Every structure is written in C-alpha cells, then in structure tokens.
Amino acid sequence: MNAPFAVTVVYVLYALGLLLTFGTVLTWIERKQAAVMADRIGANRAYVRIPFTQFKLIWLGLFHGVADGLKMLLKEDFRAVPYDRVAYALGPWVTFVPVMLVFAVIPFGGSVAPGRLFSALAGTYGDRTFPMQIAALDAGLLVIFAFSGLTIIGTMLSGWSSANKFSLLGALRAGSQMISYELVMGLTIVGLILIYGTVDLDAIVRLQSGTVLGVLPAWGICYQPFAALLFLTAAIAENKRIPFDLPEAESELIAGYYTEYSAMKMGLFMFAEFIEIAIIAALFTTLFLGGYNLPWLNDAGFVFPGGHALPVPHGVVVVTQLLTFLVKIVLLCSFQILVRWTLPRFRWDQLLRFAWKFMLPLALVNLVATVAIVALLHGGRA
Amino acid sequence: MSRPPYVRRRYWNEPRMGWWERAYVFEVARGLGITGGVFLANMWKWMTGRKGALTSYYPEEKRADYAPANRGKHVLTQRPDGRPQCVACNMCATVCPAQVIEIDAAYDPDDPAHPKYPVRFEIDYSRCVFCGLCVEACPEDAIRMAPETPDLPGFDRHQMWLGREELLTWKPQRDVAKPYPPTGGSAR
Numbered sequence: 001m002n003a004p005f006a007v008t009v010v011y012v013l014y015a016l017g018l019l020l021t022f023g024t025v026l027t028w029i030e031r032k033q034a035a036v037m038a039d040r041i042g043a044n045r046a047y048v049r050i051p052f053t054q055f056k057l058i059w060l061g062l063f064h065g066v067a068d069g070l071k072m073l074l075k076e077d078f079r080a081v082p083y084d085r086v087a088y089a090l091g092p093w094v095t096f097v098p099v100m101l102v103f104a105v106i107p108f109g110g111s112v113a114p115g116r117l118f119s120a121l122a123g124t125y126g127d128r129t130f131p132m133q134i135a136a137l138d139a140g141l142l143v144i145f146a147f148s149g150l151t152i153i154g155t156m157l158s159g160w161s162s163a164n165k166f167s168l169l170g171a172l173r174a175g176s177q178m179i180s181y182e183l184v185m186g187l188t189i190v191g192l193i194l195i196y197g198t199v200d201l202d203a204i205v206r207l208q209s210g211t212v213l214g215v216l217p218a219w220g221i222c223y224q225p226f227a228a229l230l231f232l233t234a235a236i237a238e239n240k241r242i243p244f245d246l247p248e249a250e251s252e253l254i255a256g257y258y259t260e261y262s263a264m265k266m267g268l269f270m271f272a273e274f275i276e277i278a279i280i281a282a283l284f285t286t287l288f289l290g291g292y293n294l295p296w297l298n299d300a301g302f303v304f305p306g307g308h309a310l311p312v313p314h315g316v317v318v319v320t321q322l323l324t325f326l327v328k329i330v331l332l333c334s335f336q337i338l339v340r341w342t343l344p345r346f347r348w349d350q351l352l353r354f355a356w357k358f359m360l361p362l363a364l365v366n367l368v369a370t371v372a373i374v375a376l377l378h379g380g381r382a
Numbered sequence: 383m384s385r386p387p388y389v390r391r392r393y394w395n396e397p398r399m400g401w402w403e404r405a406y407v408f409e410v411a412r413g414l415g416i417t418g419g420v421f422l423a424n425m426w427k428w429m430t431g432r433k434g435a436l437t438s439y440y441p442e443e444k445r446a447d448y449a450p451a452n453r454g455k456h457v458l459t460q461r462p463d464g465r466p467q468c469v470a471c472n473m474c475a476t477v478c479p480a481q482v483i484e485i486d487a488a489y490d491p492d493d494p495a496h497p498k499y500p501v502r503f504e505i506d507y508s509r510c511v512f513c514g515l516c517v518e519a520c521p522e523d524a525i526r527m528a529p530e531t532p533d534l535p536g537f538d539r540h541q542m543w544l545g546r547e548e549l550l551t552w553k554p555q556r557d558v559a560k561p562y563p564p565t566g567g568s569a570r
C-alpha cells in the first residue's frame with residue numbers, strides 16, 4: 001500500500017534534505033575526524049563575517065563545505081574534447097542519480113499516523129498509518145542492487161568518452177573492481193534473505209524489532225556477524241574509497257576516470273561519493289543493525305527483558321525512530337571515515353585477489369553454513 | 383647483448399609475515415583500534431575543554447616550547463644614549479650565507495671614536511636561515527638573536543623585511559660588553 005501523494009512528498013523532501021546535508025557535512029566530518037585522529041586541529045579558516053561588523057562566524061570550520069561548493073561552482077569549467085559529447089556530459093549524472101535513488105526504498109522510520117501526530121490532519125487521514133519509506137516496494141533489496149549496478153555504467157561512460165588513456169585505464173580499474181565487489185556484496189546478502197525469507201526492506205526491518213534469546217536485539221548482525229563484516233568491506237570497495245580507491249588514487253595515479261572533468265562536473269563525482277557513504281551506512285543499518293529499531297522499543301512503547309512495559313506516545317516513538325536511524329547512520333559514516341584514514345591502499349593485483357580469493361570464498365562458506373543451519377532448524381521448509 | 387635477469391635484492395632484515403599478519407583481518411582490527419583510540423582520547427580532551435591536538439593555531443596561537451637558546455628575531459643593541467652599537471663594518475653582511483643583511487653606512491663627525499654608523503640596516507626574513515653567523519662575526523656585540531621568532535606571516539615577500547628602527551626598539555638591549563665611551567687604549 002502506497003502512501004498518499006502529500007505524505008510521499010514530505011518523505012521525498014526529508015530524504016533529499018537528509019542526503020544533501022550528509023553529502024555536505026560529511027566533508028567536514030571527514031576533515032575534522034582525520035585531524036583529531038592525527039593530533040591536529042583541522043580545517044577552521046573559512047568563516048562568514050557578519051556584514052558591517054568584525055564578528056566572524058567560524059563554527060569549527062563548518063563553512064569549509066560552503067567554500068568547497070563555491071570553489072567547485074566558480075572554477076573554470078574546462079571543455080575537454082571528448083569522443084562522445086553526450087556520454088561525457090551524462091557520465092557524472094549517471095553516477096550521481098542512482099546513488100540518490102537507492103534511498104527511495106530504504107525505510108527511515110517505523111510507521112507514522114499523521115492523524116494522531118497533528119490534530120489538524122485527523123480529519124484527512126483518520127487513523128491510517130503509513131510506513132516511513134518513499135517507495136514501499138516488495139523487491140526493495142533487488143532495486144538497491146539494480147541501482148548500485150548503474151553507477152558502474154556512469155564510471156565506464158565517463159572513462160570511455162573522455163578521449164584520454166588515463167581516464168580509460170581508470171574506468172577499467174573502476175569497472176573491474178566494482179563488478180568484483182558487487183558479486184561479494186550480493187552473496188553476503190543472500191544469507192540474510194534466507195533467514196528473513198523476504199526482500200522487502202520494510203519487512204526485513206520489522207523482523208529485526210524483536211529480541212534473540214530474550215536479551216540480544218534481533219538485528220541482522222547477531223544472526224550474520226560474518227556477512228555483516230564482508231558486506232561492509234565490499235560496500236566500501238564498491239564506493240571506491242581508501243583502502244580500495246585505486247580507480248582514482250589521486251596521490252599516485254592520474255585521477256582515474258574523472259581526469260577530464262573539472263569544476264562542478266567533478267564535484268558531482270565527489271558529491272556522489274560522499275552521499276554514497278551515507279547510503280552505505282543506511283543500507284548496513286537497515287540490513288544488519290535493525291534500521292530504525294531501538295532495542296526493546298516497538299510502536300506502543302518500551303518492553304524491557306524483565307517484562308516491564310513503558311508506554312510511549314506516538315509522536316515520541318516516531319521521533320525516536322527517526323533519530324535512532326540517523327544516529328546509526330552517523331556512527332557508521334564515522335566508522336567508514338576511520339577506515340579510510342587508517343588503512344593503506346591496496347595494490348591492484350592485491351585488490352582483485354582480495355575480492356576473488358579471499359572474500360568470495362568466505363561469502364560462499366558463510367552462505368553454505370547459513371543454508372545448512374536454516375535447513376536444520378526449519379526442516380527444509382524455510 | 384643480453385642483460386642478466388633482474389634479481390630482487392634480499393636484505394638480512396626483511397620483514398616476515400606470519401599467518402596472523404597474513405590473515406590481514408586481525409591486524410586491520412588492531413590498526414583500527416589504535417586510530418580509533420587516539421580519536422576517542424583526543425575527542426575526550428576537546429569535549430572536556432582541553433586541547434586535543436599537538437599543533438597550534440598559528441598565528442593566533444604560538445607554541446610555548448621554544449628553547450631559551452633559540453635563534454629567532456635579531457636585536458640591534460644600543461649605546462647608553464640610544465644610538466646603535468653597530469659601526470657598519472659589514473662583517474655580518476659579508477659572513478651571512480643567505481646574504482640577507484643590507485647596510486648603508488654614513489659618517490658621523492660628532493663621534494670621533496666611532497665615526498661610521500648605519501643609516502640603513504635591513505634584514506630580509508623571507509630568506510634568513512637563522513644560522514647565527516652574523517652574531518658570531520660581530521666585533522662590537524651589536525647584533526644578537528632573541529628566542530622569539532620574527533612572526534612575519536604575510537601575503538608578499540616585501541612585508542618580510544625589518545629595518546633599523548624595528549630591530550633597535552622591539553626589544554631594547556643596552557648591556558653591551560664594550561663600554562662607551564671607550565676606556566683605555568687610544569682613540570686615535
């Protein structure tokens with residue numbers, strides 16, 4: 001059941017605002033976290049001066065994101081002479097748009113009843129509840145894989161059409177890496193699908209709201225810790241960030257498939273990368289960390305292991321679920337940045353060997369073990 | 383003409399990886415633990431109002447741990463009446479390896495003991511290497527170096543020149559070893 005148009009519009013605005021904010025703020029978080037990890041202060045020179053005063057707003061360097069955006073917009077837009085003008089112009093968008101689209105099927109909160117939330121809307125919506133998800137698709141997980149597969153086309157397009165050998169080589173590196181790790185990512189998810197018996201993301205999150213053995217939250221990471229690790233690794237590789245950033249190892253190689261891009265076209269690639277950090281975090285949260293679920297909280301209120309129940313009003317539940325999802329995303333983004341500033345880059349052969357000889361067998365072993373256990377527990381009925 | 387095939391040189395202390403390191407995951411976890419620990423420790427310092435960084439916020443904030451013997455900004459010493467002790471002999475300018483000292487000498491008929499004095503004494507701090515040879519070369523104890531750094535951040539190298547008046551007055555020093563007017567010997 002899809003939500004009415006007005007509710008969907010609100011969801012879309014929320015998702016857009018969320019993603020664009022993450023794309024901007026993550027640049028700041030990345031700089032500051034790297035600085036704190038390295039005993040430094042970090043970028044804090046950009047400021048906004050209140051007109052006609054000497055009062056400068058620095059805000060811990062938050063305005064560096066704005067300065068970056070302005071720089072990207074005002075730089076010379078270098079006109080390369082590409083093989084194919086259309087493909088060249090399309091490349092950044094084909095990379096950027098699917099990344100944004102993935103969020104459409106991710107549930108970012110439980111169910112909301114607008115009529116109970118705002119009394120003014122009670123007449124319109126009554127007691128109807130809607131899941132907080134833009135597109136409540138039955139095949140949400142498959143849609144995610146379809147869209148993240150599209151980004152490969154974007155990188156290949158931009159590499160091929162640039163009329164530059166370095167771009168072409170970078171695109172080949174990117175393509176082979178992303179295809180390799182997409183395979184691993186898919187295989188790690190299959191185990192989870194076996195356990196939950198569905199590819200509907202909303203249903204998957206709902207199934208994670210209970211508890212295991214009475215105490216442990218029934219999150220995917222408790223069922224499939226191994227798959228969670230493999231999935232996160234493959235997802236970081238999919239996003240082409242250090243230690244897997246060979247497609248554009250800017251400190252050693254030419255900037256890879258976007259060598260011939262400048263100004264905001266290049267900015268779109270970077271923006272897509274930063275948004276994908278948040279998307280990966282959201283995906284991981286949805287699949288393995290119980291999505292918007294706080295342990296022991298359901299739509300009616302808290303139910304603690306001892307049997308104590310604490311009813312909570314609807315509005316508080318909605319806000320708590322939204323905030324829980326956000327906090328989980330932010331923590332996971334921070335973890336990805338931690339990985340990015342800790343591990344050295346792989347060599348090209350190491351990268352592919354790691355995918356095909358290490359992660360793929362491990363994912364297969366994990367899958368076989370999961371199949372065996374599920375078959376034993378459910379007697380082959382699943 | 384064939385070259386022998388390239389053989390990679392083996393060193394006696396080549397790093398060896400055991401199965402633990404080869405498994406990669408454990409060492410990755412350890413590395414993440416180290417960096418994450420540093421991050422949390424520094425974050426805790428920032429959040430409790432202390433400084434969680436080793437670097438300083440230059441030029442608003444200057445580091446406090448310069449040695450007392452640090453060779454920083456130059457001082458031109460003064461005679462008791464406030465004129466420079468310098469006799470414009472050009473020894474410092476001659477010995478200076480970076481050739482940053484420029485002196486214009488002039489004649490002072492009122493001072494028979496030291497008729498030569500500098501009307502212009504300029505140091506280009508954009509090129510100075512802070513070796514201290516000018517201090518050692520000076521026969522008159524007229525130039526010294528203070529621990530304070532020049533602190534001349536600027537957008538133009540012409541902003542990094544310091545002249546006679548600045549060097550004389552930024553940290554006045556009159557305790558010159560040579561007395562004035564000179565005693566003993568002949569002034570000729």
